[in-house]
Amino acid sequence: MHRGLQVFNRAPETTATTWLLTCCGSPAWAGRLAAHRPYPTTDALLAAADEAAYDLAPAQLATALAAERPHGPHPSGIPAAARTALDAAHAAYESRFGHVFVIALAAYRPDEHLDQTLAGLRARLANDAEEERVVTAEELRRVARARLTRLVSGIGAQAVGEAVKPGKSGEFPDSGPADSPYVPV
Template structure:
């Protein structure tokens, strides 16, 4: 068994729940995953996380989306027009759907994140409310899965004292490690 999943499994319930809430701000999701420990492997934990995400009630999903903060790709060195376009698309999305835009960018290189984010925003603004609810829920699930993967991997290299808190990004303090390919925008 991987050391990270061992640390996760042995942590007190309150600690595990706090770690999980840093991955997805749905209390029901976090408590469900913490309550079903121990997990034999990280893959089993991730499968349980996916299942719990698919089972989120609308209010739980809304709470998790409300906790996401609008941040995105590094905008240093990009033209002002691109920054303005991103801000405008984000504002239009939030106005239309009532929550921040969440997108998983793991399939793209960091230098493609801005273009993919803008393309995603533009494409998803054309969705009706129900279609976007489904897409946003799946993106939130993917973001939570990535954060959980990083959490368990990070726990594998730490002692019990260092493992008490999940790693945070200096650039986006609410998003997990800075090397994350997942960004809510």
């Protein structure tokens, strides 16, 4: 069993829940995963995370989206026109759908993130509210899955014996909502 998963499985439930909330801001999702420990493998944890994400009710999805940070600072070196287009697209999206835009970018090279984000924003602005709810839920599931993978890996990298050294507010570095549309998750 992966060292990080061992530490995650043995952590107090409140600690595990706090860690999980850095992956997805739904208390229902985090509580469910924490309560069903121990997980025999990371794949089992990820499967449980997927199932819990698929089971989020609309209000729980809204809570998770409210915990997401709006798009972060622009990556360095992008042209002013691209920054303007990105800001305008984010504003239009948030105005239309009432929540921040979420997109999983792990499948793309870093130099493709800006283009994928802009393309995703433009394409998804054409969705009706129900279509976008489904797409957003899937993107949030993918983002949470990537964050959870990093979380468990980070716990393993930072564990010393049974002591774990979390960052501020119990979060592990690179584990949670500090992601922006420009960060591969």
